[in-house]
Amino acid sequence: MVDVWEGKGAFREARTFCELWGVQGTVLVDEAGDLVEQLGIRGVPTNVLVDVDGTVAAVGASTPRDLEAAIRELLGPGTPLEEAGPSSDWHWQTEPERIEEQLSLRATRATEG
């Protein structure tokens, strides 16, 4: 994942975001926006799919369904891939309890403050 366009406090903001949403894996910070400028990316979220030879295979595919289709095409026929499921199943791919906990903590702090 690549974090962009934070404006200020990029590392702090991105870390808070990743902790809140349970984001795991490699996260890079494009503080100056150099990579997105080179790629001609004009919005978020955007997925960039890259083939084995370094060629860009797709740009966009931000909904789970579109991303699944793009990954299937990138991997080629016959490669098993878990279904994304119906739209009602992919509202949030993190634990709702975790979000509620974080938000209620914030609400408590605001009340106490």
Next chain:
Amino acid sequence: MSALPEEPLLDAAPDGLGSPGDARQQLQELPAVIDGGPSCLVDPTGEGRAYRLIGEVEVGLDPEGVVVHRATGRIYVACSRSNFVAVVDPEELRVIETIPVGDEPIDIVVDEKTGRIFTADARSDQLSVIDAHAGKVTATVPVGCYPSGLCIDVEGRRLYSGDAAGSTMSVVDLDRLERIGVVDAELGAGAVAVDPRARRVYCVNFLASSVNVVEQDTLEVTARLPLLAGPCAVAVHHESGDVFIADSLASTITRIDGCSVEKTAEMAVPNAPVGLTMGSRDDRLYVGNRGDGTVSVMGLDGTEWSRIPVGAAPGGVWEDPLHPGRVLVANAGSGTLTIAEDLLDGPPPRPVAPVLHPMVGKKMPALSLPDLWTEELRDLGEWAGRKYVINVFASW
């Protein structure tokens, strides 16, 4: 689908503009006021232009909301990470003043009766009340936790605030500047819209992916509809009362019948719709596509009439009431305000056509960026010889 559809907006441009990806750079190189320049070449009708770009103005960090003050004609932009409202002169196309407000102002609305401007200061759990003539905050109104969406019922003299972390909708008396009611909504309550004829308020819940229908007189929730993922903007059709909701993570606009309060359509838009407003002509919507850097001009049947390239990661969209068809767009990624003019009188003979992103088929550029956790530089060599997906995101 292997790539997002993009309109070949500039394919026919005679000045060498070759791709939508070049449009922003080109726009930056153009003079502030563009009257018939190369960015106006979109021509789905074959007879006239679909839009005209008037200018792009740097306003502040992460602008999310935009509104026009009728009495002065000035444009007010809520810059959420600058903690101020930028005031833009629409003639000079520059910021003429900034007004400090609370922390993280997200949405902004104007009371057409008094001329007061209100911001939803999310991290201050309050509204700031701005006297436009004095150019300063003259009052604050405490509301629920993390207010992020506002709407006003001018005649009813009420303001409604969606309080995301509090899972509530606050009701504020516009004259007394006091919170007079709280409605239990759901997690991520944000965008709100009022239908004064039906005496209803719609409160959209981003995290719960739902909309609550609230009776204005009793403040009772009378209906709840599940929505697709991440709904975060709502608009009401003035004539029919039909409701349109932008599902940002599903890239759709949900249409709800204003009489039966039932879903009637889910209409696809380019990518991550975050901003939405009903056009004053009541025949079209303006949709800010955060994932696409564009605003879609969309018929009420879901047909995309034209697609206007704006700044990076657009959010709030507003139509200037003093200049019908003039669209104002707050671009969170580029920290800018785009002013464009929708020139279509009605649906064009053919809608926007999809094209591949210009990077598809090209080699990835060199990449050397710091790791979020270790801050050590990492480069593409680490992933050479593999297939991979890069997800580009922002925390806001």
